[in-house]
Amino acid sequence: MHLLHRDFYDRSTMEVAKDLLGCLLVHEVDGKTLVGRIVETEAYDGFDDRASHASRRKTPRNEVMFQEPGHAYVYLIYGMHHCLNFVTREKDYPAAVLIRALEPVAGIDVSTRGPGRLTRAMGIDRSHNRVDITRPPLFVIPRDMGEPQIDCSARIGVGYAGEWASALRRFFVKDCKWVSEQRAPRCQ
DNA sequence: CTCGGGATTGAG
DNA sequence: TCAATCCCGAGC
16 A cells, blocks of 8 residues: 655655645544545644744653654643644654644544544544554555645644744645634734 | 643533 | 643743
């Protein structure tokens, strides 16, 4: 089967975030094959990025971000939602791509718009932290179509990150109805 | 050890 | 507009 190998993830995090758009995320679980097309991502790269969990230093939670590329970083947010990331770059350089939205393709029966919803729809939780995403049961298949039109914006929910809050590191398929809705920014 | 808050979501 | 809900990570 043709799937994305480790060298795909061993590159610039922003390039990986863009190149993942249009690819198929596959999870084989309980005899079912769940498939969704990646339509929205965010890049978290390096020690300087204050929006990244790994900006300060290595901790028990973010440790996998420092590992070999091509592994999953899954964490619990707000005590109830899981977020799925793909580790990029070489060992000891902390970086990952957050998967924020999918277009349902097969086996999906609930919403995949938004990072918390897509992990629920794909049956992904913290037991998947650190798993190798270059082979089943959790892996990614290259685009089966041309390069999508890509748009970018600031990342969602990282207002605490100072000047990094406005970095253009969110990437999504232009005019795609499956991209997560961005709540209107509150005035003041 | 305590404590503030979060790469979110859905209800009211 | 706000609560849910739990773990992380900073600081004492």
